Amino acid sequence: MPIHEKSLIRPENLHSQENLTIDGVDVSGHWSTFIEPRVVTDYNENLEDEIAALPGGEYIHRCWQCGSCTNACPVNAINPDFNPRFWIYLVRLGMEDELLRDKDIIWQCVSCNKCTYVCPRDVAPEGVMKATAHWLELKGHRPKSPSILFDEVFSEQVFATGKIEEGRIIRDFFKRTGQPLMQDWLVEMVKRLLSGLPLKLMMTMGLATLFRPRTRGWGPARAAIEEYVHEKEAEQRRALGLDGSAGDIE
Amino acid sequence: MNGKYKKVAYYPGCALEGSAHAYSRSTKAVGRKLGLDLVEVENWNCCGAMEVKNIDPKLQTYLSSRVMSIAANEMKFDVVMAPCNGCYHNLKKAEYDLANDPDSVAVVERLSTKAGHETYQAGDIETIHALDWIKHSIGEAGLRERVKNSLAGLKVANYYGCMYTRPRHIFPEKDQGGDSESTLEPHYMDDLLAAAGAEIVAFPLKTACCGGAHTLSDSDTSTKLVINILRAAELNGAEVIATECPTCHSGLEMHQIRAEKRFDIKTSVKIVYFTQLLGLALGLSPRKVGLHENVSDSLPLFKEKGLA
Structure with a gap:
């Protein structure tokens, strides 16, 4: 199936005059369309290295732009602007401003790994998407996405107790993103779930929210993980030329 | 019929203790009915899921390796079965990384030592999915005989x-x-x-x-x-x-x-x-x-x- 991709000519760079006569020749409308020259002067020569320094971005240099990733991508099928091949191209050329136009959708990668499955060069585009989304947030180009907030809520629980409890994850996530917990579809789901449940199981589930499931003797693992996380954060910030101090992933 | 899947270590994972309780329950019930033994991994932890991988892939490798280390080194199992795709995937990914990436091995060694358990070595255990478990122990012919x-x-x-x-x-x-x-x-x-x-x-x-x-x-x-x-x-x-x-x-x-x-x-x-x-x-x-x-x-x- 051919890849249908967007044109590099953006609508705002196309100009036409309704009434225009040049040297006595009427060139109104379509005939007078001209394209604004596209000059890129602000290359970020470090962009590829910075993305490659973040987890998942290591193999971006292997890409030869075949576009298999974009062709396989289910998010691209929903939104044609979601285009991994194009973003890899921009990163490799250092076209930061172009990349920033799509800063609010790159995090929407669903990690299905279809791209990584079909990539003939083992670029692991799924990892590049994660690294790029991470880069945008570390550089302050956009606030933390709901996706990274979810990852943080989840990881904090794992680091703290060794396990997660799903009800707590949902509550914490909605709280952190300022959304009401009482979403109509969630309420409906819980209603349907409870309709079939015997009392005993409901009580077990209730107790799980009070007494958090945890791995016994997790303390030393927790300390080791937290130390490692702080080291990694400092390392990444150095690689991106940020202040060098550890950030707070909490 | 593959005898080595008759008795395996069972890694349910977090979801099977929560929203997917029915999956755990039916997996165990089917195992009992088919005469297959499941022994739950003692004191297991989360495999890291996709979320920890997104924070740092090597941390996910460590978390998964701890589960495999307990099953292999403490419980002496050759096979660990995970019905959850996420857990199964992560154990497999950890296995691959530890066999092929020296940086991952170094991180896992460091964290395992500090956490106070034996470091998992690639090849210590085989990770399988619930589908592999039934397919290779009972198989289609065995199932056909047992269908009521x-x-x-x-x-x-x-x-x-x-x-x-x-x-x-x-x-x-x-x-x-x-x-x-x-x-x-x-x-x-x-x-x-x-x-x-x-x-x-x-x-x-x-x-x-x-x-x-x-x-x-x-x-x-x-x-x-x-x-x-x-x-x-x-x-x-x-x-x-x-x-x-x-x-x-x-x-x-x-x-x-x-x-x-x-x-x-x-x-x-x-x-x-x-x-x-x-x-x-x-x-x-x-x-x-x-x-x-x-x-x-x-x-x-x-x-x-x-x-x-």
């Missing part, structure tokens, strides 16, 4: 999701011809349910993505992806979608409702774990396989088909 209540007349679409087959390199035993699983067109669930009598419908979206990674963080994307899957199943005549992953299963259930509420798109196909279907076929009661714990209400359908 054939699923004949039940039209099933088998949905495998992403994590069971992708990326290919972490599953070196797949795509090896013969009886091995295919990463492009997985068929183990088709084989087992067909042996239990079910009518398997063509289902081109068997490895499509349900958007599970963004179920809550980008719900519209997930709902759109799930609608594709539900509709494709219905268009092919399926009455039931069989699942083998708790995230896919709850994703399909949640977004089937969300599609109704937010997009006014109704689908009626039922969502059931493959172990629940196998259990019914083996003569277990709907309660024993936890049918009442599903959000998707399939009981009336099974009653109509004489399976419950």
Whole structure:
């Protein structure tokens, strides 16, 4: 199936005059369309290295732009602007401003790994998407996405107790993103779930929210993980030329 | 018949103790019915899921390696079985990284030493999925002999999701011809349910993505992806979608409702774990396989088909 991709000519760079006569020749409308020259002067020569320094971005240099990733991508099928091949191209050329136009959708990668499955060069585009989304947030180009907030809520629980409890994850996530917990579809789901449940199981589930499931003797693992996380954060910030101090992933 | 899967270490993972309790319950019930022993990994921890991988992939490798280390070094098992696609995928990924990436080995050594348990070494244990477990211990022929209540007349679409087959390199035993699983067109669930009598419908979206990674963080994307899957199943005549992953299963259930509420798109196909279907076929009661714990209400359908 051919890849249908967007044109590099953006609508705002196309100009036409309704009434225009040049040297006595009427060139109104379509005939007078001209394209604004596209000059890129602000290359970020470090962009590829910075993305490659973040987890998942290591193999971006292997890409030869075949576009298999974009062709396989289910998010691209929903939104044609979601285009991994194009973003890899921009990163490799250092076209930061172009990349920033799509800063609010790159995090929407669903990690299905279809791209990584079909990539003939083992670029692991799924990892590049994660690294790029991470880069945008570390550089302050956009606030933390709901996706990274979810990852943080989840990881904090794992680091703290060794396990997660799903009800707590949902509550914490909605709280952190300022959304009401009482979403109509969630309420409906819980209603349907409870309709079939015997009392005993409901009580077990209730107790799980009070007494958090945890791995016994997790303390030393927790300390080791937290130390490692702080080291990694400092390392990444150095690689991106940020202040060098550890950030707070909490 | 592969004897080494007769008694395996069982790694349920967090979801199977929560939203996917029915999957754990039916897996254990089917194991008992088939004479297969499951011994739960002692004091296990989360495999790291996709979320910890997104924070740092090597931390996920460590978390998964701890589970394998306990099963292999403390419990002396050769095989660990994980019914959850996420857990299964992560253990496989950790195995691959520890066999091929010295940096991952260094991180895992450091964290394991500080956490005070033996460091997992690649090759210490074999990780399998619940599908491998039944396929290679009992197999289709064994199932056919044991079926009490054939699923004949039940039209099933088998949905495998992403994590069971992708990326290919972490599953070196797949795509090896013969009886091995295919990463492009997985068929183990088709084989087992067909042996239990079910009518398997063509289902081109068997490895499509349900958007599970963004179920809550980008719900519209997930709902759109799930609608594709539900509709494709219905268009092919399926009455039931069989699942083998708790995230896919709850994703399909949640977004089937969300599609109704937010997009006014109704689908009626039922969502059931493959172990629940196998259990019914083996003569277990709907309660024993936890049918009442599903959000998707399939009981009336099974009653109509004489399976419950």
